[in-house]
Amino acid sequence: MLNMKDISRIYRSDTIQTHALRDFNLQVNTGEFVAVTGPSGSGKSTFLNVAGLLDSFDKGSYELDGINIQGLNDDELSRLRNEKIGFIFQNYNLIPDFNLFDNVDMPLRYRGFNATERKRRISNALEQVGLASRANYLPSQLSGGQQQRVAIARALAGEPKILLADEPTGNLDSLMARQVMELLHTLNTEGSTIIMVTHDPDQARAVGRNIQVIDGQITDHSVYAPINGNAT
Ligand code: ADP
Numbered sequence: 046m047l048n049m050k051d052i053s054r055i056y057r058s059d060t061i062q063t064h065a066l067r068d069f070n071l072q073v074n075t076g077e078f079v080a081v082t083g084p085s086g087s088g089k090s091t092f093l094n095v096a097g098l099l100d101s102f103d104k105g106s107y108e109l110d111g112i113n114i115q116g117l118n119d120d121e122l123s124r125l126r127n128e129k130i131g132f133i134f135q136n137y138n139l140i141p142d143f144n145l146f147d148n149v150d151m152p153l154r155y156r157g158f159n160a161t162e163r164k165r166r167i168s169n170a171l172e173q174v175g176l177a178s179r180a181n182y183l184p185s186q187l188s189g190g191q192q193q194r195v196a197i198a199r200a201l202a203g204e205p206k207i208l209l210a211d212e213p214t215g216n217l218d219s220l221m222a223r224q225v226m227e228l229l230h231t232l233n234t235e236g237s238t239i240i241m242v243t244h245d246p247d248q249a250r251a252v253g254r255n256i257q258v259i260d261g262q263i264t265d266h267s268v269y270a271p272i273n274g275n276a277t
């Protein structure tokens with residue numbers, strides 16, 4: 046599904062040169078759930094941004110769902126990103142004036158799907174996250190955990206090949222964090238491929254596969270038996 050070989054990402058300014066990723070190698074297969082941990086500044090966000098085609102790289106090769114992304118122009122990258130990737134952010138990034146339906150609809154409109162197809166995708170996605178009955182609510186009428194579930198629905202509605210989550214429970218109290226994690230585990234059991242950056246070692250350990258990033262490189266590649274792999 047995702048194959049990175051010897052990826053380096055170097056940020057240059059007048060005085061300094063930062064190797065955010067150096068000779069980074071990772072292969073993720075369809076259906077895997079991968080947790081990415083590591084100290085602040087180690088390159089986790091850069092990795093997710095490169096994986097999500099939001100950032101470029103200076104060296105190495107990257108194949109996503111069988112497509113070599115080298116040499117693609119911005120339009121092609123944008124189309125590929127819309128088709129293949131579902132993003133989940135720490136801050137949900139919901140539009141406050143839009144109800145849940147319209148929030149999930151936004152990227153589908155952008156992609157030009159017709160009304161019937163959009164409605165099908167939105168209904169399915171809200172159903173999957175358990176918020177179908179609240180399609181007309183505004184984000185402000187929901188808890189933080191529910192808002193994150195809307196953001197997950199928005200990602201799912203794109204029917205992506207892979208979900209990329211950056212600290213998805215970073216703003217949630219522990220109960221809501223657990224509910225969001227249970228949802229991600231359920232989605233994984235149902236077939237979603239997920240890569241999640243997290244600071245929480247327990248959360249990471251509950252996930253099938255862990256990688257640790259230090260100084261832009263993978264230093265640990267433990268495969269844990271999932272503690273909570275089929276939680277629903
Ligand atoms: P993490 O997500 O693990 O905290 P990052 O990927 O954000 O790490 O950052 C890795 C390194 O790259 C850090 O040294 C950071 O300061 C640097 N970096 C990240 N983004 C940029 C940027 N846009 N310009 C310059 N340096 C950057």
Ligand code: ADP
Pocket residue numbers: 123126127132138151152155
């Ligand atoms: P383009 O490069 O074609 O202008 P964008 O970078 O604007 O595309 O958007 C790329 C993808 O990221 C789209 O699917 C868009 O819906 C999604 N996107 C952009 N901004 C956000 C956001 N704040 N929250 C959620 N999705 C977003």
